[in-house]
Amino acid sequence: MAVAWIGNREVPLARAAKKAAELLVSSRCPVFSLDTDVHGTRAALALAARVGASCDYVNGEAAAREAAVIAASGGMFILPGEARRRADMIVFVGEIPESHRAYVEELAISVPDLATGGKRGLFLIGADRGAPKRLGGREVTLLSCEGTDLAGTLAAVRALCAGRKVTAEVTNIDGFKGALAEAGFPVFLFGGGEADGLTLEMLQGLVSDINRRKRASTLHLPASEKAWGAALTSTWTTGFPLRTGFSRGYPEHDPWRWNAGRMLDAGEADLHLWLSATGGEAPPAAAGASLIAVAKTARPAVGADVTIAVGDPGLDHDAVSYSVRTGTLAAVAARSSSQLPAAAVLRAIIAHLPEGAEAPC
C-alpha cells in the first residue's frame, strides 16, 4: 500500500520526508495544524521548534476558548469519574456535542453511589431549538430564556439564583432552584463548542456563587479530545497550550496571531503542515502556501506538495490520547498495528533537517 507522495507521484517514505524537510527549511513562515495523539503532538512541537513554525489545532476555535477561560479566570472542575459517582444533579450548559452523546447518555442513566443516595436530576440550560427533551429515556428539564442566547440565559439563571430580579423569564426556574437547594453535589457540563468565552466565565461565576454555602462543580467535556490532549501536551512542553509559535526561537503563546486559518487567509504563512490523523477533506491549499499533508489517507491530498499517510491513533496504531471518560490521558492499544503513527513520520522529517537548523522566520 502506498504511504507517500510528492504531488501525485508515489514515492518511498524517506523521499517524501526529505522533501517535506526541504520545504520546511526553505519556508519563511510555516504553520502547523494538529489533530493527533499525545506522541504525535510531542513530535510536531519538536519539529515546529526546529523550523520556527507555529502550531494550532485543526478547527481550533473551541479548544482555544477552553484554554483561554482557564487562563482568564480559572474555575472549579470535577473529573468525570467522580461526577458519575457523586453528581445528584446534572446541568448541561448548551447543547451536548454529538461526539460525547454516548458518554452523556450513560451518565444520564447511571445513578450516583457516593454520599447522595441514588438519584440524579437532569437539566439543560440553553435555547429551545433542537434540545433533547429526553436523554437515555430520562426527562431533561429545559431552562431557556426567549430572545437571548446561551450566555444571556445563563446570566439570567445566575441572577435569579442569587435572588436578583431580571426582566426576562427563564422556563422551569423554580424547579431548578428547588433542585439546586436539595442537591448534594450538582455538576454543570460544558465544552467550548457552543459556549463562548463569556458563557464559560458566567458559568464559573454561578458555580463559585453556589460554593459559598454548598458544593458544586463543572465537568469539562472538551469539544475535541484530540485537541485537548494537544493542549495539555503543548502546555508541559512549551509552557502554553496551542496557538503557540516558535518564530523567535522560543515559544510564544498568542491565540490570535498563531491562528492557522487567519495566518493562511492573510497570506502570512507560506507553508501549511496539516496533520490530521483522522483524515477527512484536505484543507484548500492557500494561495502562495505549500501544503504538506500528514493524514489518514489512501491517496495524495488534493493540492498537497507532499502527502504522507498515517494511522488513526488507537485504531491503526497504539496511542496515548485524552479521554473524556477519565478526564486524563489514557493508553489505547490498537487492535492491529496497521499504519504509521504520525510521531514516526514527523521524526523521519526531523531526521532530514540539517544539523542545528536555525529558525528561519
Added chain:
Amino acid sequence: MLTRISGGEIVDPLNGRSGTGDLWIEDETIVEPPASRRPDATFDASGCIVMAGAIDIHSHIGGGNVNTARLLLPEHYAAHASRPAVTPLSSLGWTAFETGRLYARMGFTTVVEPAMSPGSALHTHLELADIPIIDKATLAILGNDDFLLSMIRDDASSSMIEDYVAWTVASTRALGVKVINAGAATAFKENVRTFSLDDVVPSYGVSSRRIVKTLQAAVAELGIPHPLHVHCNNLGAPGAAETAAATIAAAEGVPLHLAHLQFYGYGTEGSRKFSSAGARLAELVNATPEITIDIGQVMFGQTVTISSDVMRQFSARGGADPRKSVIIDGDGNGGGIVPYRYRKDFYGSVQWAVGLELFLLIDDPWRVFFTTDHPNGAPFTAYPRLFELLMRKEARREVAEGLPKRALSLTTLPAIEREYSFEEVAIMTRAAPAKLLGLADRGHLGAGALADIAVYRKQDDVARMFEAAALVFKNGELVVRDGEIEKYRWGRALRLNPSPDKAMVRRLEAYHQERYGLSLDWFTFPDWAIARENPFGEVPCRA
C-alpha cells in the same frame, strides 16, 4: 571509559570521607582508584567541593495539577521568555525541559514529584519522561479514595489493604505513598470546610488519624523503603502546630515523614494570633527519632501554590494573586492551584522565619530535608539563596533587617547562631535523601555508587557557588560545565515493583466496571505508553 576528577575537596559523609583527593569513574559507576591504569579523561577539581549529586525529595515538577497551573498562568512563562534571568518569575522552571536543565545546573540529579494521583499516573509519567538529564520518582497519593476508605470502614484485613497499596504503587510506578490531608478531600465533597486529625469523613465514619495509621502500617509491612509521606491536616492555619504535634505523636515508633513542616509551624500568639511555633516543633522532632521532615521553606516573591489539599486551597483562594484559581474535585484526591506572592509583611516574615528555625533547630541533618515544596514556598530556583541562609548567619541577618521587627520577635530566629557545614549540607541533600528513599546506589561517592557527582567552585558567595555547578556528572556522563548544559540525556523514573495480588486485581477490575463503567485498563498503562527506551528504573522493597 575511565574518568578522574582530580584534586577536589571531597565531602562524602556516608563513607566518612572528607579532604582533598581524587574520584574515579568507570562508565556509569564510581570505582576505587585503579592501581596502574591511566584515565581517558581528567577533570581538574582543585579549589572545588565534590559531592554526590543532590536529591530533592519533594518538588512538584509534573502531573495534572502542575500542568493546570501552567494553563492558569501563561503570564509566568511570558515573563520568563522575554526577559531571561531578570523577572521574579523568570526561573520558575516552568516547562518539563527547563525543569531538568535548571535542576541539573545546580547539581541536582534526582528529584521526587510527591503528589501523583493514581488515576492520572500516565500523565504524570509522560511529563516526567520529558524532563531531561535527571532521574525522577513519584509518590502515589492514597487516603481520600473510596476504595481504601470503604475497606477501612468495613474493617478489611490488613493484608487486603496491603494488597491494594502494593497494587497502587506497582501500577502507578511509584516509589512510595503519600497521604494528603487524609479524608479531607472526600469530606470537602460533602461540604465539610475544616478537617482535623480526629475528625471523621462523612459517609465512611473513618477518622483522619485512622487513615494515616492504616497507611503507615501498610507501607511498613510492605517493606516500602520510604516511610508514609504525610501532608497533615490544617496546613497554613494559625495553630496548625497542634495538628503537627498530634501527628508526630501518632507515629508511635513507626517511621513517618511529615512534608513541608514549615506550613504547620504556626502558633496563635501575639495580637494577630499568628506566631512561630518553629522552636516547639523542632524540639518535638528532635525528641521523636522515627520522624523525618522536610521544610517547605518560604522565600519572598511571586509563586503559585499547587496542592492536592483541595479543602485548604479552596479556603486560600481569596488570597490569590493574581486573582484567579483552579479548584478540582478528582477521583479521591482533588487539587487546587492558587497563585500567591510572599510579601515581606508580618505573615510572610513569620513564615520565612519558621522554616529557618526548623532547619537550624532540628539537630540531626539525617532527619531534616531541604525543600521549598516547589513551587509552594518558593520555586526550586531559590535553592542557592536558601543554602546561603543556612550556611551564613550574616546573610540571614541582612534579610531580617528588611522585615517587620514585630514579626521576628514572635520567632527565635534572631538568636540562632548555627551555620550549616558542607558536611551537613551533603547529608541533608545527598546521603539522607538516598537513605530515606531506599536508593542505595546514590547519595554518596563510595566505590559501586552511581556516578552522579556535583562539583562546585568554592567561593565566599555560597549562592553563586550552588547556583551553577562547575561540573555535574549524571550516570558518569558530563552533563554540566560551568553551569551550562554540556549534554542532554534522558533519565529514568525510579519505581518500586511489588507483584500485585491476583485476587486484588480481580476485585479492582470488578469495582471499576461497576462504579465507573470502565475496565481497569483505563486506569493503568503499559510501559510503551511512555514512548522512551527504559523509562523506569526499579528499586527493591525491603525484604
